[in-house]
Amino acid sequence: MIEALAKALRELNVNVVSDRWWESQLRADVIHYFGRPPALNVRLAREKGYKVVFTDILDSTASRSRMALMAQRVLITALQKGFKGFVERLGWDVYRMVDAYVTIVAHEGDVARYLFNVPAARCYVVPHGLTGDSLKALAQEHRQDDYLFSLATIHPRKNNLELARSARKAGVPVVFAGKPYAKEDPYFDAFMKEVDGVIVRYAGFVTEEEKIKWMAGARGFVLCSEYESGCIAVYEAAAAGLPLLLSDKPWARRSYPHCPRLNHADVLRPDAPDRLRSFYEKSQRLPGTQTFPVSDWRDVGREYLNIYQKVLLA
Numbered sequence: 001m002i003e004a005l006a007k008a009l010r011e012l013n014v015n016v017v018s019d020r021w022w023e024s025q026l027r028a029d030v031i032h033y034f035g036r037p038p039a040l041n042v043r044l045a046r047e048k049g050y051k052v053v054f055t056d057i058l059d060s061t062a063s064r065s066r067m068a069l070m071a072q073r074v075l076i077t078a079l080q081k082g083f084k085g086f087v088e089r090l091g092w093d094v095y096r097m098v099d100a101y102v103t104i105v106a107h108e109g110d111v112a113r114y115l116f117n118v119p120a121a122r123c124y125v126v127p128h129g130l131t132g133d134s135l136k137a138l139a140q141e142h143r144q145d146d147y148l149f150s151l152a153t154i155h156p157r158k159n160n161l162e163l164a165r166s167a168r169k170a171g172v173p174v175v176f177a178g179k180p181y182a183k184e185d186p187y188f189d190a191f192m193k194e195v196d197g198v199i200v201r202y203a204g205f206v207t208e209e210e211k212i213k214w215m216a217g218a219r220g221f222v223l224c225s226e227y228e229s230g231c232i233a234v235y236e237a238a239a240a241g242l243p244l245l246l247s248d249k250p251w252a253r254r255s256y257p258h259c260p261r262l263n264h265a266d267v268l269r270p271d272a273p274d275r276l277r278s279f280y281e282k283s284q285r286l287p288g289t290q291t292f293p294v295s296d297w298r299d300v301g302r303e304y305l306n307i308y309q310k311v312l313l314a
Contacts, residue, residue: 002034009305034055051312053307053311054094058229092116095112102125106254128232130294132297134208142213150174150223153179162224164194166267176202220243221237222244224245225251230255239290243262
């Protein structure tokens, strides 16, 4: 995301440089953080006249239940009143200090306003994008094969193992692509034991061209993560015209509200194989259409450029 956005901004004649703290003469108009910055950094930047933009990823936090978020809000309020030094180390004050606060999906912005009292006037939603070449390639006609496609790191957060087991129970062919953080990971070992080459197929870590080919040949896309922030793989599947089967979790329920070809399943529930089978039987790719609107990274760059210009004029 960072590399693609930087490239898009440079194409819009914005001078983008990575932070090089050792260069004392480095100057900028805007400092853009991806992920929560230390409060001290933001305070010093503001004192020097920089505008600060903060793109946040609240994936796990935003997927908590309403009761859990309510309890977290009470705790945050109490700690802010009595333990200011501790709160500063956690960076909660940053949300009200920055000039612009950006989330990839609206749901996470709602959670940030609820928990951290981010001023609504400083909140923006800017989704992921794809390159023009990727959008074009994903839209092309391709012979449809008989499988669902799942693209994700092999990790418990993604529930790949649980999905593989559901696929075997349902007799639904699923092709998995992605790699583990470590090949010696016990979760990866357990996942590989489910791979039979017929129902559960593992393509490994694929090239960009191979990924697009697998997507274009699939009947549908399935991802059962515990939490995500938009998820570029979902955007790629949408650009390919694939119906989506995503987790029955807040990140999937609330991030794509106007997507009629979106289905949900909790892969940990006993009915997961039946839901997977039902989705598979009715799924069909619609090449040349988008399951939900997906932008070019240049359009995403323009949205960020508008934010930069707005905070500089404030």
